[in-house]
Amino acid sequence: MFLIIHVSIAGEFFFNAAYRPVFNEVRGHFGILRDKIVPLISQSKATATEMKSFLQKSFPELGPDLSNADSIEDIINVIVKNCRVNDISIIKTIVLRFDITEADDLISKYEDKVKTLTGSLKDFLSLNEPQHLNDSKTIQFTLGWEPDEHSLDDIRNLLEEAFKELNKRIIVRSIHRGNSIIIICYGPHHLLAALLLEAQDNLTVLMKEFSLIRLTIGHYTVYDKRIRYKV
Known part of the structure; x- marks a missing residue:
């Protein structure tokens, strides 16, 4: 939970x-x-x-x-x-x-x-509240998770696997529950390229271990299970 x-x-x-x-x-x-x-x-x-x-x-x-x-x-x-x-x-x-x-x-x-x-x-x-969220890029994960079967630790692990050391620069804004779990985060604008590269490099793990359905960083779609699109 x-x-x-x-x-x-x-x-x-x-x-x-x-x-x-x-x-x-x-x-x-x-x-x-x-x-x-x-x-x-x-x-x-x-x-x-x-x-x-x-x-x-x-x-x-x-x-x-x-x-x-x-x-x-x-x-x-x-x-x-x-x-x-x-x-x-x-x-x-x-x-x-x-x-x-x-x-x-x-x-x-x-x-x-x-x-x-x-x-x-x-x-x-x-x-420590971010002063310039407009200078940040929105990161959105959509996961095929059952809410009651996962915890905050799973979200931490997700961010660590997706962005490795850069996960410490990611701020989770909100978590939405429905037919899937949607996690909306912010990441620094100046790290956009590094975040995209890390996420792309770790896609296999995200798909297999975290049931990734969709991942967007800024206006880039890193992965979408429906169309199999990658950056």
Whole structure:
């Protein structure tokens, strides 16, 4: 699943490789919360039938995932899968509904930590926001991915494989989910030629390992599966 913190600056969303430590720290705390809270939910008095029924009524969108969840452990896996580092509302709802008071302190500490870290991230972005996006070139990846099967690490790996060391100069602007995943980035105008060469050189890996459907850099189409066009 995509574990992405959305931080708004003038209506846009940005992150790049330089922000990795902050993202990793938040994700680490999410993992700690998950590991500590799962046993508490498992040991509660709620039965699998009660919990499943409650979730199906409260969160109908979980229905398909819950259809084959017959044990508390299966249900917890569905809950965790549908949470994000900055949205643990389903976990909180289960804790509240089934009076799992031992989890309250864990949740409170986790939310305080996330609030602190996202505040630091906002400050970092404010100080490092690109001043001249008009001097940048738009890079757009279209990938044949299922959103729930991929994470932020997969996007990082994609950029590293596409542009090697130049990936550190790439800023991800937005991620759109539909029949495919569309990732829109910015790259420095003066690196346009280098980015095109790197991407072209790494096309085979991008197609085989990242299900690349289309890649454009600036007004150049580097690859389009539909027409097999390359720069």
